């Protein structure tokens with residue numbers, strides 16, 4: 001259980017929403033699988049109705065506008081198409097979101113515009129002239145120290161950095177510097193993992209300048225208008241961050257009784273840890289409890305990108321290896337704290353070792369012996385063992401360590417089988433005694449696997465939660 005969780009009644013879990021300029025690839029998909037397994041876990045503890053899991057697409061701003069133009073499509077049509085393709089990718093991974101939000105959804109447009117107007121009324125947003133370097137890939141103003149020696153954005157070396165001078169609305173970011181520092185220092189789990197917390201504190205040390213939260217419409221024609229000023233468009237990041245509030249508010253889940261957890265990639269932590277809280281503070285709205293920033297996935301030592309031509313879609317992996325193999329691989333070996341390097345070869349090795357030989361083999365062995373014994377194994381209650389030692393790492397969202405614990409239980413179970421040699425036991429009572437222990441243990445493991453590999457978990461449950469256990473097709477055929 002998490003600290004301070006006793007007073008929380010509900011859980012809100014979000015992923016970042018993806019730009020609708022291109023369909024998501026496995027790099028983006030990791031975050032969905034991670035958040036999904038945590039959401040499924042919390043549903044077991046808090047009840048299905050008390051957990052809300054949100055994902056979606058970020059559809060406004062220059063990036064999406066230019067991508068649509070390149071395809072000769074209207075931006076409405078283009079973002080609708082990408083959004084629905086993204087959703088297919090996410091569905092292929094069996095992601096149990098409660099809402100797939102699009103920032104073009106009417107309720108979101110209304111909410112973003114309302115919040116902006118309220119901040120304007122309170123004086124935390126004001127109009128002024130601005131000059132600065134803008135990266136259209138990041139949709140963000142850059143300081144000189146953010147840029148390479150040749151004044152290029154490190155994330156977007158192919159894009160021209162532009163010096164913009166324009167009238168914008170500004171958020172009084174500088175006024176919240178101390179509040180932010182205090183928040184990050186005092187609230188233990190506000191930023192995870194720990195090293196990311198220090199990064200944010202270091203950024204604050206440089207001091208905050210007020211930040212533009214609008215762009216002139218003649219430069220960025222695609223977005224939500226500033227309510228009282230039709231010439232200005234709300235900055236895409238201000239708009240996008242509000243999506244969490246839009247969806248949660250409707251379910252009465254943006255409040256002190258809800259534990260709010262944002263999963264994001266490390267590249268957008270600054271927006272979530274430093275900008276979003278200020279937007280909320282300026283409106284006196286509750287803050288998120290945890291912002292978890294994971295690393296990046298590289299493919300055989302290279303960044304995954306369209307321009308490098310090494311993009312892999314989640315649905316392609318799922319077609320080849322099955323949804324749970326893909327989920328397992330990324331949950332166990334994904335960039336939970338640091339960047340990771342993956343390869344298809346590594347995925348296949350892990351599949352064979354952990355799934356075909358590990359879990360699959362142990363399940364098959366026990367089923368075969370139970371069937372052969374002719375004995376009956378009355379199913380125990382499906383009592384959950386969610387707050388047991390195996391799950392302790394989940395309090396810090398370390399699903400990889402939780403899986404390690406479960407696989408250790410599988411190894412112990414295998415050891416129990418090898419040491420007791422049920423196949424050689426002739427005494428029926430003794431055989432029943434030994435096999436019952438093993439059947440009980442595999443039933444227990446099948447239950448706790450549910451948040452991570454739900455389809456496999458259900459298959460094992462269907463096979464084992466009955467009196468007469470039978471052998472079935474292998475869970476993970478060897479590659």
Ligand SMILES: [Zn+2]
Pocket residue numbers: 135136137138139153154155156
């Ligand atoms: Zn950039």
